[in-house]
Amino acid sequence: MSHPSPLFTPLRVGELDLPNRVLMAPMTRGRATADGVPLPHMAIYYAQRASGGLLITEATSISPQGVGWVNAPRIDQPAHVAAWRPVTQAVHDAGGRIFLQLWHMGRASHPDFQGGQLPVGPSAIAAAGESHTPEGKKPYVTPRALETRELAGVVADYAHAARNAVEAGFDGVEIHGANGYLVDQFIRDGSNQRTDDYGGSIAKRWRFPLEVVDAVVAAIGASRTAIRLSPTGAYNGMSDSDPVASFSFGARELSQRGLAFVHLVAPLPGHMMANPAAPAVTPAVRAAFDGVLVVNGGYTRDAADAVIASGEADAVAFGVPYLANPDLPARLEANAPLNAPDFATFYSPGEQGYTDYPALA
Template structure:
């Protein structure tokens, strides 16, 4: 046991944090044309008392777009938009990294100028995706040709470089929740028989390649990775998620990454334990935490940081509320996705509520 808790400073790679509370990445659909706005800057600046902010999923390439009004990081306008955000966060002493998310098959031609989403194999996700014309079935994606894959991986490196240009403290590779790297990992989506499919070593090549591309571009100490081994979100399945997580965590040893971020879930095995034993850097856990449980896991050495999602959405001053035991605002689920300031930047802080 240690004396560390949520409010103990910590260094993750090249990034020094004043506490161990992270704001988890949450899609909010409020960046028209993929460009962050002053409203986005206000939203993140309000939450800068977090030790670390992880932005909403941000596509590293135009071919990775999915959903309405999610941001990107592949052109000059997006860099300028994100610079407004990072300047606002840094002005209040915060730290912020951008989550790089290629949606892969979780997209639609409506978001791709009529193009077909890409994936490891031509396997459509079940269900619908919400477009500006309403819900539409997920289309059958186009299987990436082997010669195309290195260029997609390289987009993570280019986006990481642009992230530093935009003032970010680092990047998080989104390897979770059924998006493109997760699709490569998953045995129900990746049906390939070449070097990118089959064994866990082959299925993990895309994810590990994306991490390596970002690390080469900006230094491993500014790169984190988020995974969700065993999650079925976005119609994903893995025949042996424990083996997948073991391979990934082991492969990341010695790379000097800023952190490894494990999405919370009832996976049927001790995912956090595997990650802690196999990975040799800072470990961030997520999922249903309150202060007592977070402090206990940090003190026990089970985690180095804890990320909070919807609680941060509704409580811009969440660290102070956790520190003092104050009541939390309830999130308004009707305003999670899209819209304006309502349910985005109008949640009251303690001082305003008083």
């Protein structure tokens, strides 16, 4: 059978040959221990989904300071590395490839995760929304602005986490630079009002994110390093005065670094994460970035084929459809019906709504 669908053509990403362009988007599931140690059912969940071109894990904390979501996994301690190893092994045994998403929540953490101390951010400006603490949801607090002299330590935490990820068997890492967490908080001027060399102009706001990228590249190599960005996302109270200029600058800088890919959360119109007031940024990023570009947000098979065929992107990441369909690539290829997601079990502990979604018979 021939495959006219662009989604089902191979793609080279870094040193990897992906058999298709259906990626699993990173999704927090809250199914690790309270100390961020992956549990055995996580290996089953990811291995069930191994037919995707590339799986990107749920966001995973790089340091105790970066923690801030109940039962989300970590990668900073040897116990985390040891418990991630069966996950990567299971995915590889099933023929798949998997990147770890590196997470520091910045101002979107909460004192309940920080021994009562304030979470840190670029500036003392609170996020809008609520933290998922062990005691339920609580409003975000105003963070403490990181001192300039502290930033090198945070950058080093990313590099340490990236080395741990490779030691745990991951094929690479995706730096979480999206959705209002620390890296995104530095990029966008609604959350970064710093007056040192890490805030103000677009170039200064990109300084910390690019230092993180460069440190991770130095630790594990550019072909194993990717970054996720959400240029127009409003989640967690994010805003920016000129996303086209800022992300064009960022894309030009990233283009010089030979990364595995850049991943844009750029939701299709009508998606719950779309920002109708914002300009389209993807074409500007595409024009400025010379590498593999992944897009995400509300894609169906037809929309994914169309965006790849148009040349605007090289691959598409699927979130909720992949959560609910372990065999998503086969279903998309066959135009088969999809399982409906159960929103009530997105973040709940246990197997239900996690490893029990059926594959096609």
